[in-house]
Amino acid sequence: MFFVDTIELAGLGNRSYLAGGAHTAVAVDPPRDLDQVIAAAVRRGVRISHVVETHIHNDYVSGGLELARVTGAAYLVPAAADVSFERIAVHDGDRVEVDAGLALRAIATPGHTPHHTSYALEEAGAAVAVFTGGSLLLGSVGRPDLVEPRLTERLARAQHTSAHRLAEELPDETAVLPTHGFGSFCSSGQAEGDHTTIGKEKAGNPALVREVDTFVAELLAGLEDVPAYYAHMGPANAVGPARIDLTPPAVADADAIAARLAAGEWVVDLRGRVAFAEGHVAGSFNFEAEGKVATYLAWLIPWGKPVTLLAESPDQLAAAQRELVRVGIDRPAAAAVGGPASWVRDGETPVSFPRATFTDLAKHLGDDVVVLDVRRDSERAGRHIAGSVHIPIHQLHKRLDDVPAGEVWVHCASGMRAAIAASLLDAAGRAVVAIDDPFAAAVEAGLTAVPR
Template sequence: MDVTVIDTSALGDRSYLVHDGEVALVVDPQRDIDRVTAAAAQAGVRITHVAETHIHNDYVTGGLELARATGAAYLVNAADPVQFDRTPISDGESVAVGGLQVQAVATPGHTETHLSYVVTHEGEQAVFSGGSLLFGSVGRTDLVAPAKTTELTHAQYASVRRLVGESQDDAALYPTHGFGSFCSSGPATGAESSTIAEQREHNHALTDQDEAHFVEQLIANLTAYPTYYAHMGPANLKGPQPVDLAVPEPLDAEELTRRLEQGEWVVDLRERVAFADGHLSGAVSFEYGNGASFTTFLGWVLPWNDRITLAGSREQVEAAIRDLSRIGIDSPDAALGTDPAQLAPDAATASYPRVGWEQMLQERGADEAVLDVRRTDEFAASHVEGAVNVPLHELLTRMDEVPTGTVWVHCGSGYRAGVAASLIQRAGGSPVHVDAGFGDAEAAGVPLAS
């Protein structure tokens, strides 16, 4: 048995191509299926089955389109009320994929109908656990409905124990979440690989013998998650349509200027340093290429279904279109170029200061506010003394809470603060972007509180 990992670092997820040298099973494919078909072609195998562990909350699946494109059987839990044809599969059922034997194991918790798959080939075993058992933790249990969180957390506790009980200790573990996805909970380790035996020894869901304590602790540590998650489940139940990843014909300068003047969302993909130095007035900064930050925060911050224009190099725009398609933001418009003056010569331009902690200490006026745009749990753990907290994902709806006058904006690394500074300036405020890691604040002499 061979397993090819298809990593989607922008969302913190993984998909898998599992094969016996001739035929293959794909588990939890992302929407841009060309990566999967390329991996299958490179391995010289034919995809005959596609399997979903659950109805995903953090991305639009590519499973339906991949099954249609390859003629593969599409394995989806028989209990899921999907609106398309699939090959229903239930707890305990097995499917032969060439020489692979694929067994479905019910592992409710992350969702009510979650399945894991135990794949066996010539004595070797691999476990594809989706959002159930992760490296060091488990999938979060509050995405179905708040009222069901406690019930699902108890189910998650039981599920992972059942899963390891039905798997070999030396089985390799392949979760979908846990690599930065907000679908994970607790102390996910960030490890690159693991086995059932390692998890049995170190995973808190398996080592904590007090179920009530586990449930209490997991729920207490759940943090905010992106609002666009609310749109992923319905899209996946309905059956996503094929995606168009082509870069559209770019807007001309006149149309781009009109959109800026009308207050439409023009997203500048350049580095936040370049944006602070000079940008089209009214544009917002979502630096592309910063790990998972771009896709997650754009989808979380901007109003769902509002028209978006991406401004940047062709390479940046092309990559951003692919990333955004994974969360259901399809066919954004484009303005190609990295020089604001050339993109829209008649449009107004703007800039704002960008500083570090030391400069903030030296230059900040006594009556000038510090705005922390990290999540509330981050703020509660430690924050700049006297700072105001408005999390980035709430900023557009709470803009009236941003202090007047010059406001010094910071976050954990500088990325979210760059987005926030651009939104505040767009709303008529006067931001200073503190582009520095919060972990360096105390050493720089910034007084902290908790």
């Protein structure tokens, strides 16, 4: 009998896998923090004999090289991937034995990257699952525009071909186990549900139900901005990531926090958006630890800028450090644990800003307020508040001067991105109100219009 354990990386919208039999196992697309994968192997009582990459990742720093070093496993990387370290080069059709009666077969599936490779898990010669990385996802495929703009259309067409190859070669009951697609910006669409099979994808995945020209046109039309930090992930993975250090950072007292702010460094408050709005260090930014802290902080912060983390507990700080190393923010410059009363200098007090609902906004629309929508373009295209200003959250820190004068009521789809935006505006000295409400409430309040 075989097993497949899923290692969920919810903050990045990704999954890694450990699959094997009674004695040995393979790790697929492992995260940079290895302990979860190693713990899964310990629970199963198996040795990790192989580590495989479906592709050189653009959205996170891989733990594959280090995991192979630590465990002594064979490290399998697609042969066409241009890397600087020793590995076993995998070609289309290569097969490796994972455990007795259990093997992996490499299937070239270019599209997400030119060298992308999927791996069919075969028991007694029959495929039971396929690790599809950024190829065939739940209801979509991996985006084809992360490598080189001149290759985007060619890779989109390759995605169509690769999806059909998987559908034709594998039985309908084969479990499809992608790395991306659970909120990852590497996906060209958002997944619905948690599990799928080749048969289910054949019935509804656009790559399998649309003819190629229609599929490519729709895929390219739906692509949105790529997170800025992606530019640093591929090169880091190609060179071979350094080992991580998750020990606590140096402790910053109130004077040190003030000094770092004065030097133009980023001070990031990890507490929830309600607590932040009620009181925080002037000039600090709010990236909730419970939200997509790694994705949005790495997207917005100037790459290499020192960051000091403020957390309400050691556990919150440690969890954030773990998330951040996955995207190459390796060591915070400093950190503090507690609350804003201990983070400000003697004689200073925390600052705050109000929160509101869309019902509150409806009562103030005639008060000459600025409504700022920080959602993505695709979200804005569905419905928006008439007269609102649109600046997606990932552009706001560079476009603060584009926000009109006046009190700014900022919203997103749920409140998390609005909280980030409100903190950026507040730090810039703007009067701001954070709308902490689902966008559906704006529709109920009669505030929205459907674009013509």
